[in-house]
Every structure is written in C-alpha cells, then in structure tokens.
Amino acid sequence: MNPDQLRSYLLGRLPPGDREEIETRAFEDDTFDSQLQEAEADLLDDWARGQLVPADADRVQERFPPAKLDVALHLNRRHLNGKIGKPSPSSQKSRVLWWLATAAAALLILAPAIYFWPHSRPVATPQSSQARPAPARVEIAIVALRTPSTRGTAIPLFAVARSATVVRLTVPAIQGYSQYEFRLESAVRGQIARQRMTLNGDVLSVEFDASLIADGDYDSSIFATTGDVSDLLATYSFRVEKK
Amino acid sequence: MIPVVGRSRRAELEMTEHGLKSLLSLLSDDPERAGELYLHIQQKLIRYFGWNLCPNPEELADEVLDRVARRVSEGESIQSPVSYVLGVARRVLLEAKPKALFLPLEGDVEVVPQPTDEETLTRLDQCLEELAPESRAVLLEYYSAEAAERIRVRQGMADRMGLSMNALRNRCLRLRRNLEECMESRRTQDSRKADDES
Numbered sequence: 001m002n003p004d005q006l007r008s009y010l011l012g013r014l015p016p017g018d019r020e021e022i023e024t025r026a027f028e029d030d031t032f033d034s035q036l037q038e039a040e041a042d043l044l045d046d047w048a049r050g051q052l053v054p055a056d057a058d059r060v061q062e063r064f065p066p067a068k069l070d071v072a073l074h075l076n077r078r079h080l081n082g083k084i085g086k087p088s089p090s091s092q093k094s095r096v097l098w099w100l101a102t103a104a105a106a107l108l109i110l111a112p113a114i115y116f117w118p119h120s121r122p123v124a125t126p127q128s129s130q131a132r133p134a135p136a137r138v139e140i141a142i143v144a145l146r147t148p149s150t151r152g153t154a155i156p157l158f159a160v161a162r163s164a165t166v167v168r169l170t171v172p173a174i175q176g177y178s179q180y181e182f183r184l185e186s187a188v189r190g191q192i193a194r195q196r197m198t199l200n201g202d203v204l205s206v207e208f209d210a211s212l213i214a215d216g217d218y219d220s221s222i223f224a225t226t227g228d229v230s231d232l233l234a235t236y237s238f239r240v241e242k243k
Numbered sequence: 244m245i246p247v248v249g250r251s252r253r254a255e256l257e258m259t260e261h262g263l264k265s266l267l268s269l270l271s272d273d274p275e276r277a278g279e280l281y282l283h284i285q286q287k288l289i290r291y292f293g294w295n296l297c298p299n300p301e302e303l304a305d306e307v308l309d310r311v312a313r314r315v316s317e318g319e320s321i322q323s324p325v326s327y328v329l330g331v332a333r334r335v336l337l338e339a340k341p342k343a344l345f346l347p348l349e350g351d352v353e354v355v356p357q358p359t360d361e362e363t364l365t366r367l368d369q370c371l372e373e374l375a376p377e378s379r380a381v382l383l384e385y386y387s388a389e390a391a392e393r394i395r396v397r398q399g400m401a402d403r404m405g406l407s408m409n410a411l412r413n414r415c416l417r418l419r420r421n422l423e424e425c426m427e428s429r430r431t432q433d434s435r436k437a438d439d440e441s
Contacts, residue, residue: 027287027329031409037416045386067427074367
C-alpha cells in the first residue's frame with residue numbers, strides 16, 4: 001500500500017471499502033500497523049511545517065487531538081529553531097542575536113495589530129513561508145443533531161470566548177446531497193445567518209461572524225438545496241454563553 | 244499477569260474476572276504473553292476508534308474487549324481472536340456513532356483559553372526531559388528529516404544503531420506516544436490548576 005493511500009485514510013478520504021481494508025490489515029499485520037502509525041506522525045509533522053495544502057491542513061486540525069497536534073507543532077519548531085541537542089558554545093551568541101532580531105521584528109509587526117485589533121488573539125499556526133496572523137477563531141464542534149421529534153431534551157450549552165471573531169460549527173455529514181445550507185435563528189432576533197455549508201468527508205461545516213451571536217438560545221437548521229427547493233435534513237438547538 | 248492498566252472504571256466493573264481470564268487464555272497459554280497481547284490489542288483498538296473520530300476511544304476499546312470476554316466466557320468458539328476483535332469493534336463503532344450524536348454536551352464542549360506557544364513549548368521541554376538522553380536524541384533525530392529525506396535519514400540511523408527499520412520505527416513511535424501522553428497529562432493538570440485558581 002503506498003504512502004498516499006495511508007495518508008488518504010488518515011485524512012478520512014478513502015471510500016468505506018478501502019478504509020476497511022486498511023483497518024483489517026492494521027489489525028492483522030503489526031508491521032503494517034506501525035507503518036500506518038508512522039504515516040500519521042509524518043502527516044502531523046508535514047502539517048506542523050506548513051507543507052500541506054490548506055484543505056489537508058484543515059482536516060488534520062479537525063481530525064487529530066490537541067496533544068498530537070501540540071507535539072508535532074512544537075517538536076518541529078524546536079527542530080526549525082535549531083534546538084536539537086545541546087547548543088554548542090559558538091551558537092550561543094548567534095542565538096542571542098537571533099532572539100534580539102526576532103523580538104525587534106515582532107514588535108514592529110505586532111504594534112499596529114495591538115493598536116488596531118484589540119479583540120483579536122493570534123492562534124498557533126504551523127510555520128510556513130507564507131504565514132500570516134490568523135483571526136482568533138473558536139470551533140464549536142456540534143456532534144449532536146436533534147430532529148424535531150425529540151424536542152424537549154436538554155439543551156446543550158456552549159461557552160464562546162468574547163475574543164473569538166469567527167465561530168465554526170461542524171456536524172457529522174449527511175451524505176447524498178450536493179449542496180447544504182445552514183440557517184441560524186436566535187430566540188430573540190429571528191434568523192441571523194443563512195449560509196452554504198462545506199462538506200469535507202464526514203463533516204459538514206460552516207463559519208460565521210462571532211459577533212452575530214450573544215448569550216441566548218439558538219435554533220439551527222440544515223437543509224439540502226437543489227435549485228429553489230430546500231429539504232430540511234436536521235435541526236439543532238443550543239445555548240450560548242459568552243465568556 | 245492480569246493487565247489492569249488502561250481500563251476505565253466502568254469497564255472494570257463490567258468485565259468479570261472470569262471473563263478476563265477467559266479472554267487472556269484465548270490470546271495465549273502463557274499468562275505474561277497473554278497480558279502483552281491484551282494491551283497490544285487494546286492499543287490497536289484505541290487507534291482504530293481514534294482514526295474513526297470517536298471522542299472516547301479508550302472507553303470504546305474497553306467496550307469491545309468486554310464484549311469479547313463475555314462471549315468467550317459464554318463458551319463461544321473463536322478461531323482468530325484478532326479478526327474477531329475487529330469484527331466486534333466495527334459493530335461497536337456503528338453503534339457508537341449514533342450514540343455520540345445524542346451525548347449531552349453541556350459542559351463537555353468548552354472553549355478554554357489557548358495556552359501560549361511558550362507555555363506549550365515549556366510543557367514539551369518538560370516532557371522531553373523525562374526521557375532518557377539517548378531516547379530524546381533518537382526521537383528528535385528520527386523526526387527531524389524533511390519529507391524527501393526521511394527514508395535516507397531513518398535508514399542511516401537504523402544502520403548506525405544496528406536495528407531493523409521496523410524496530411527503530413516501533414521504538415520511535417513508542418517514544419512519541421509517551422510524549423503525547425505526557426503532554427495531554429500536563430495539559431489536564433494545568434487546566435485543573437487554572438480552574439482552581441479562577
């Protein structure tokens with residue numbers, strides 16, 4: 001099995017039959033299992049070095065837990081910053097100069113950001129030659145869909161940081177349609193967002209401006225759209241508290 | 244040796260000692276070897292559920308082993324334990340996905356302040372310090388190569404160390420997994436500390 005197929009498996013892009021083949025082989029063949037684990041480590045390292053295309057980088061962030069992402073990100077930063085092994089005495093001076101230069105550059109770059117964007121908070125991004133400050137974003141991973149027939153069950157509560165500028169909602173994908181629309185309604189203000197969703201493998205996602213939501217109750221609906229026709233697929237209610 | 248590490252409390256209550264012994268004896272006649280195989284299969288299950296995006300892979304792994312143990316203790320004849328375990332895992336995965344849709348999320352999904360890069364880097368350094376110096380050096384060198392150079396660098400390391408590629412790979416995967424577990428553990432500790440202080 002070639003490395004690309006293993007990577008596709010890890011990114012959730014293989015069809016069910018191919019997925020099962022890899023999973024069966026990983027269970028029955030320990031050597032293959034360790035190759036698959038190594039493919040995961042290499043994928044995470046490529047993500048950490050900014051060497052993945054954006055779609056793949058997004059999927060890595062969606063699919064892997066924080067501990068794995070942190071290790072990959074910072075293990076590679078240590079490497080990229082030349083921290084492998086003990087620093088030699090001759091490199092100490094150049095390290096000091098490097099830090100001074102970096103601090104000066106950071107001050108020049110961040111000063112206007114601090115002045116103009118007091119509510120933004122940069123988040124860790126993989127190193128990339130085209131790195132730019134990312135907007136502070138919060139992901140609410142909604143894993144529960146509730147149909148109208150089950151209304152009345154406990155409403156999930158999500159805390160959203162006041163510093164967030166973008167909210168990203170994800171739900172398990174509902175396959176079989178070409179276009180999906182997300183509608184968000186506030187109990188107080190009525191409809192506040194209506195946007196197309198993005199389908200990526202087994203996840204449907206939508207992003208909207210965090211300023212649209214405040215403390216309160218919301219109803220969301222997911223529609224499959226074909227031309228002017230919309231079919232309601234699922235509804236989901238939740239409560240938000242901004243902190 | 245009956246492995247007791249890595250089992251959730253719920254699973255401990257559900258799997259009887261008889262069931263566990265039956266399962267272990269299915270894996271191997273040698274109790275020590277059976278324990279190793281049990282943990283080995285448990286790790287495979289955790290990875291399986293992790294790669295299938297289950298939020299609680301350890302619990303589901305224990306659920307699978309619990310079911311297999313029950314079947315074995317009930318006298319079911321199992322020719323290939325590993326294939327059987329995978330079959331049960333597939334069923335548990337199918338069952339878990341709709342359940343996950345209705346898990347109460349209040350308090351489970353919480354936005355926590357992102358640690359600074361410096362905090363995470365410090366955490367990583369602390370975890371690296373817990374490794375033996377040689378292991379630390381091997382780990383950092385193994386994962387230092389760019390994509391195009393990986394095979395050459397890793398083969399060179401294996402030759403130098405007198406190990407097969409597979410043995411070196413497994414060693415480094417184990418070290419990396421230890422690092423990830425250490426990071427997760429410190430992250431949880433720091434988060435609890437922050438909650439206590441607030």
